[in-house]
Amino acid sequence: MKANEMDRVDSPGKRANYGGLDWLKLIAALLVVANHTSPLTSVSPDADFLLSGILSRIAVPIFFMTSGFFYFRKLNGDPRVDREAMYGYLRKIGKLYAVALLLYVPLNLYTGYFTEDFSAYSLMKDLVFDGTFYHLWYLPALLIGILLTTWLYRTLPLPAMLAAAGLLYVVGLLGDSYYGLFKANEAFSQLYAGLFKAFDYTRNGLFYAPIYLALGAWAAKRPQPERRPLANAGLFLVSLALMLTEGMLLNLAGMPRHDSMYIFALPAAYFLFRWALQWKGRSGRTFREWRVWIYILHPIAIVLVRGAAETVHLEALLITNSLLHYVAVCLVSIVLAVVAVRLCGISLRISPAKIKPREGA
Template identity: 25%
Template sequence: MQKTSRNILLDILKVIASLFVIGTHCGFLFEYSELASQIVTNGIFRIAVPFFFCVNGFFLFTVFKNNRIQTWTKRVGILYLIWMLIYSYFWVYLNDFNLLKIISTFLFGFNHLWYLAALILGGLVLYQLRNASNTLLIISAFILFLIGIVIQYLGQLHVFSQQPILDKLINYPPLHRNFLLFALPLLSIGYVIRRTNFHTKLSKQFVKNLLIISLTLLIAENLITYYYITGEAILNTYISYVFLAPALLIAAFTFKITSNLNSKLVSSYSIAIYLVHPLIIFLIYNVVSLSPTVRTFVTIVLSVIASYLLIQLNKKLKYIL
């Protein structure tokens, strides 16, 4: 039986976003140009997670509509617990069994797994707000996101340097990069896009312009912050995310790449690459010394191979992807 061609651009973008995360964590281009690394690695590549949240918000509309929130919560929750267990050596053993750090890490997520922790709680909060008006959801999204950015700047600029405890607290990433001030706003935007079918109402030219303007804003914000505000500090959040992430989501439906490829399989690679790549980076660090850019490409290759194995294993064990 001949397979039906379908648009897989969204799944391709998800895989590319996963590769962006690898580039960010490996310091892509850093040895060649600090400016290029700042623009690409610490700027453009960091759109990956905001994009993931937007995509999840988009599909949560169907989850809510079909009353499958419990199934969704169970799936994401089990995924989080399994991968927290896989990485337990790093956040339990290497923390010398410091109970406070262990509890904190479990609640907010180890390293990249903060995404899953924030996704679960953000999704549950959005479920409670699912019947709120589109206007309320969008305005709330911007306000919450802005609060997170303000907290981030207060920390990076060490406004409370005279109060060491407060300064240390406000520089704690989970204080602003969490389910309420990061995940929920982006989930809400994706949810509203799907609920209003906004992604079907724009012309290709408009979406192109939206992408160009949003990307320009991100680069400009990144450089202004770098040169005039925080210097060498790397920020986790930029206000332009709330424009570029939805623009990418909309573009995935506006432009089409048709293929007979299994969309679910392509999507599984994006999840697997995201989840396994820190382990690959750790192994590389302990085996061979590589430049950041070379390390990026080696990590990508090994992560894709590891992802293939995880996908095969998932067919038998389930819940690991």
């Protein structure tokens, strides 16, 4: 199946260098921290909106796209091999999600998660879609997204798979940054009110993750003649400028219900990804694991920085000064990530690179 799509990005006999993607995902992890700390608030609220409200929204698409790229590179059309690859990948993600859920139980208790409107239904909704802490939605979204895009990949040609994922993204856009476009329409409002009973946001595994995973699959299965790095950089910068303009105009118009999903995030993330494939750099498994743990642990770092600042009476320096607060949270997140990697001693990274077919497959 899809034998004509099995070209590799790397040349025969030459080991591909994906160090650029590793560095890109580190940058993306730090952008996620920026999204949750608003580093430029004390300098300029408008500048902070551009950074943490719009620019940082390119981070999670990069995570999904690189995951899709590495995952779909492993699928070769053999049903047994592909099934093993999928199950092995889902086990890795599920293991990481289980660890993350347990890590945040103490903070859930502290914030009153289990007392305020808590029910079996709300817990199930959070486990499947929203996450039990504000950043953990990404992991169930990746689980659902992999299942959905794998099914699309098995049943549709790649262009149709991309189109189907794009339609899902449109549904998500109308419940996110473009919600105000049809909010006054009664049928629209009732439809989305029903959706929002099942989950809090449309930036989830059904409507958000599939398109970026599909773009990663496209990059893996349909490699194009590489442009010069400056060409990909230029296309990224143009797309990013359009994304920033889009975000500002939507905000001025009062359109967003939430501000996670933008139209021009699609080309911006794609051309940034293509550009990063051309970066040459070295990295290792430990470095890749740090990225994952920075994402998982940065809310704990935020709590630690705020608590330490209040204890030693340095609130003006480490809390009120939003830029220094961001730097401190990043540093503490990196330290926590290093400790987590050393304590675990096993790979929990979200990458199927180690998945191999069984003997004789």
